[in-house]
Amino acid sequence: MTASVAAFSARRLGVMGGTFDPVHNGHLVAASEVAALFALDGVIFVPSGQPWQKADREVSAAEDRYLMTFLATAGNPQFTVSRTDVDRGGLTYTIDTLRDLRALYPDAELFFITGADALAQILTWRDVHELFLLAHFVGVTRPGYHLTFDASLPANSVSLLEVPALAISSSDIRDRVGRGAPIWYLTPDAVVRYIVKRGLYRPHRDGTDPVPPVAS
Ligand SMILES: Nc1ncnc2c1ncn2[C@@H]1O[C@H](COP(=O)(O)OP(=O)(O)OP(=O)(O)O)[C@@H](O)[C@H]1O
Numbered sequence: 001m002t003a004s005v006a007a008f009s010a011r012r013l014g015v016m017g018g019t020f021d022p023v024h025n026g027h028l029v030a031a032s033e034v035a036a037l038f039a040l041d042g043v044i045f046v047p048s049g050q051p052w053q054k055a056d057r058e059v060s061a062a063e064d065r066y067l068m069t070f071l072a073t074a075g076n077p078q079f080t081v082s083r084t085d086v087d088r089g090g091l092t093y094t095i096d097t098l099r100d101l102r103a104l105y106p107d108a109e110l111f112f113i114t115g116a117d118a119l120a121q122i123l124t125w126r127d128v129h130e131l132f133l134l135a136h137f138v139g140v141t142r143p144g145y146h147l148t149f150d151a152s153l154p155a156n157s158v159s160l161l162e163v164p165a166l167a168i169s170s171s172d173i174r175d176r177v178g179r180g181a182p183i184w185y186l187t188p189d190a191v192v193r194y195i196v197k198r199g200l201y202r203p204h205r206d207g208t209d210p211v212p213p214v215a216s
């Protein structure tokens with residue numbers, strides 16, 4: 001079940017990075033809207049390996065997050081998923097993601113998509129100034145967050161875009177699963193089924209992992 005990113009030939013490529021624990025319709029709508037308005041040839045979803053800014057909480061296994069992202073994007077020929085951050089090992093930094101994608105697509109223009117909350121933190125990211133040489137950044141609106149242009153961001157390398165407002169977050173989905181509330185229509189059906197089958201986000205009763213291995 002691996003998508004071949006190298007097979008994705010394109011000149012204008014979106015890059016949607018995220019923890020995707022789990023991926024949801026807010027991510028998918030944001031990527032689709034940026035693809036349409038920036039005339040992108042496609043969008044590569046890049047699930048993080050180990051997100052260093054989320055070290056204070058438990059994050060699901062990278063393989064589960066990768067597979068859910070694969071399932072969520074499989075029906076859209078404009079979307080694909082990269083394993084680059086999952087397979088690199090160690091903490092995930094976007095500078096490495098963009099260097100890898102630049103090497104794979106030396107001629108493509110890269111557009112890195114971030115929600116308003118992530119954009120507000122971007123000056124804390126590793127090698128932030130080199131990031132702006134490798135990609136154009138598109139900050140998108142997100143309910144509950146204010147999308148602003150920080151004066152210290154390079155004006156030519158960052159755009160802001162209003163996208164349809166979906167008040168969906170991965171943390172709310174995890175919380176809903178934990179208390180038995182429905183998550184249908186917040187994320188694609190295939191992702192809901194994957195979460196149920198794997199027992200993700202259910203409370204651990206005895207401190208052991210309640211999730212059985214995926215059947216091969
Ligand atoms: N509903 C949404 N609308 C627009 N952008 C979003 C939305 N949800 C997430 N994003 C953006 O998608 C990227 C990846 O987000 P991430 O995987 O951390 O999801 P999340 O919902 O923010 O997760 P969590 O609730 O666990 O923090 C980030 O740039 C984030 O700002």
Ligand SMILES: O=C(O)c1ccc[n+]([C@@H]2O[C@H](COP(=O)([O-])O)[C@@H](O)[C@H]2O)c1
Binds near residue numbers: 020054093095125
């Ligand atoms: O490179 C960094 O220092 C950095 C710090 C925080 C977040 N990011 C990236 O921003 C994207 C969204 O992150 P998150 O934590 O909101 O899922 C994802 O691709 C992360 O790898 C990158």
